[in-house]
Amino acid sequence: MLKELSIRNRSYRKFDESAKIDRDLLVDLVDTARYAASSVNIQPLKYYITNDPDTCAFLRANTGWARLLKDYDGPAEGECPTAYIIVCVDKSIAPNIERFSVDIGISAQTIMLAAVEKGLGGCMIKNFVNEDVASGLKLPEEIYPYLILALGIPAEEIILEDAPAGEKKTPYYRDAENRHHVPKRTTEELIVKI
Numbered sequence: 224m225l226k227e228l229s230i231r232n233r234s235y236r237k238f239d240e241s242a243k244i245d246r247d248l249l250v251d252l253v254d255t256a257r258y259a260a261s262s263v264n265i266q267p268l269k270y271y272i273t274n275d276p277d278t279c280a281f282l283r284a285n286t287g288w289a290r291l292l293k294d295y296d297g298p299a300e301g302e303c304p305t306a307y308i309i310v311c312v313d314k315s316i317a318p319n320i321e322r323f324s325v326d327i328g329i330s331a332q333t334i335m336l337a338a339v340e341k342g343l344g345g346c347m348i349k350n351f352v353n354e355d356v357a358s359g360l361k362l363p364e365e366i367y368p369y370l371i372l373a374l375g376i377p378a379e380e381i382i383l384e385d386a387p388a389g390e391k392k393t394p395y396y397r398d399a400e401n402r403h404h405v406p407k408r409t410t411e412e413l414i415v416k417i
């Protein structure tokens with residue numbers, strides 16, 4: 224089951240924008256992440272959630288998507304995410320934000336897997352200006368937005384393929400039919416040989 228979810232959990236960048244996502248579902252995703260491991264159990268993460276169309280439009284406009292793709296500027300009108308969860312660090316609990324980047328990764332992946340289980344899909348977004356997002360959303364001073372999770376009902380098929388052995392770079396790409404391909408290193412290549 225988990226492997227299946229992991230395979231389905233792709234970075235989607237095209238959504239059914241007519242599909243509204245319940246706020247309760249977003250709260251439930253946070254409730255799932257609540258049980259995640261945390262360094263020294265400090266638990267400094269807080270979550271901004273929204274399914275409001277205007278706020279989603281603001282976040283879409285303030286996020287950078289798939290920068291490896293030339294002539295692509297992210298989800299087009301009608302294909303945008305309909306909810307967002309922003310994984311934030313509460314600086315009043317943890318002033319040293321970067322120390323908790325592993326906590327953030329664990330939490331983000333937990334949320335994404337739970338979202339896929341519920342029929343959603345999304346994309347983690349680090350390409351944004353923290354200050355612009357914090358001020359645009361009027362976040363309290365101590366809440367630092369670290370990683371944005373865009374969510375929605377996916378409306379694209381993503382093709383996973385084995386990356387050629389020995390390649391240093393494994394860029395994603397789109398084919399002539401505009402299908403998104405994601406090369407993954409093979410298991411054989413991932414296991415350290417001594």
Ligand SMILES: Cc1cc2nc3c(=O)[nH]c(=O)nc-3n(C[C@H](O)[C@H](O)[C@H](O)COP(=O)(O)O)c2cc1C
Binds near residue numbers: 232234235350
């Ligand atoms: C920490 C992190 C930050 C990311 N930031 C962005 C981003 O700013 N914009 C974007 O379009 N994708 C972003 N991604 C998604 C990656 O591009 C994606 O994971 C990668 O292309 C592999 O595709 P997959 O998630 O389907 O395996 C990010 C992923 C991670 C783990």
